Amino acid sequence: MKKYIIKRLLTAIPxxxxxxxxxxxxxxxxxxxxxDLYVSPDATPVQIEATRRALGLDQPYHIQYFRWLGRALQGDLGINYSTRYPVLPILISRIGPTITLMGTTLxxxxxxxxxxxxxxARKNGTWVDNLLTGGSFVGVSIPNFFLGLGLIYIFSVQLRWFPTGGMSELGGSGGFLSAIHHLVLPVIVxxxxxxANMTxxxxxxxxxVYGENYIRTATAKGLASEVILTRHGIRNALIPVITIIGTDLPxxxxxxxxxxxxxxxxxLGRLTIMAIQQREYPMLMAxxxxxxVVVLFANLLVDIMYAVVDPRIKYN
Known part of the structure; x- marks a missing residue:
């Protein structure tokens, strides 16, 4: 396993x-x-060229890339064009809120x-199965923006139960309860x-899994349905589910x-939108x-989880 992990890490570099x-x-x-965002419409070519030089865009593309790569290997991801602040601290400050939101959601x-x-699955073909399946299709089909705006209108504007947005109250001290209060609506959306997808x-x-021979054998032996479910059903059903979890981790x-x-x-999602609108190339690259990196790490983690769940899987 160690050799396999090292090989995967080395493969990730190229x-x-x-x-x-x-x-x-x-x-x-x-x-x-x-x-275009930092010069006036009537700027002269000299002013435009001076701005390009100040942003480091006056060099050929391949030179710009290798300069960025050399700095990135040293931990310098560039400068934010609009604020002139380093990209790395801005990126780090946005990772925490995103992990909080997405981690809680997952x-x-x-x-x-x-x-x-x-x-x-256990109620396959019954009204319970039909209800859950229908609800799953609704959950997959409904757009996030539609559901989000609807929840904001009902629970924030009309009922005033939850804030309309943000991570903490303006002028407030924040805290765990305040963060939970702001998390409720986005997590629901x-x-x-x-x-719906995982269901x-x-x-x-x-x-x-319930149609496999080993489940029939366990049933014929007289094992309780809970024992069959926990010892034989769920563990074998987790292998395909792990793949879905691996696609969700990034x-x-x-x-x-x-x-x-x-x-x-x-x-980071909101930061991405801002970087696209302002053409912040260093931020988008970062x-x-x-x-x-997260996608590659998630794929490696999924392969390791396969071997943990199914002892038949070996990596040589």
Whole structure:
């Protein structure tokens, strides 16, 4: 296992380089330039060129990339164009809120979705199964922005139970209870999709497991249904579910762009929108590389979890 992990980590290095090159090319091929936001419409060519030089955009693209790569290897991800602040501290300050929001959402979603999927599979074909399956399709189909705006109108504007957005009250001291109060609506909006998606996968996997021969054998031996479920059913059903969890883990850093924008949550998703609008190339490069690192780490973690859940899986 150790050799496999080391090999995967070494393989990730050229993958990250290719991702950074692709991101750099796409950003520079996009219409417009960062200088458009920092010069007046009647600026002279001399002023435009001076602005490009100040932002480090006067060099050829390959030189700009290798300069960025050299600084990134030393821990310098560049300077934010609009504020002239280093990118790394800004990025670090936004990771915490995003992990708080997405981590709470994923844990809450799995704690609800996995039992619902098991119940739906055990009640296959009944009204309970039909109700849960129909609710899952609704949860997958409803757009985040529509659900978010609806919840804000009902619970924030009309009932005034929850704040309309942000992570803490203006002028308040914050604290754990305040953070929970601000988390409720965004977590509900995000969980609607994750609960629905995981319920569907858990149901389909459990139905397949219940049809296996070893489940029939355990039933024929007279084992209790709870024992069959815990010892034989859930563990074998977790292998496909782990794959879904692996695709959800990168969202811990990538965040939910639409939901964070609706609720004004100060995370990476909202920062991404601001960076795109202001053409903050260093910030976008940093977010892209960070997301790629998390995706690669999630894939490695999923492979390790496969071996933990299923002893038949060996990595040589």
């Amino acid at each position: 993958v990250l380089l290719m991702i950074s090159v692709g991101a750099f090319i796409m950003m520079n091929l996009a219409p417009g330039s960062p200088t 844990v809450f979603s799995y704690l609800i979705a996995i039992p619902l999927g098991i119940i739906s 995000l969980s609607a999709f994750y609960i 569907r996968y858990m149901r389909a996997t459990m139905i397949q 969202r811990l850093v990538g965040g939910a762009i639409v939901t964070e924008q609706i609720f004004q949550w100060p995370g 977010i892209t590389v960070l997301s790629a």
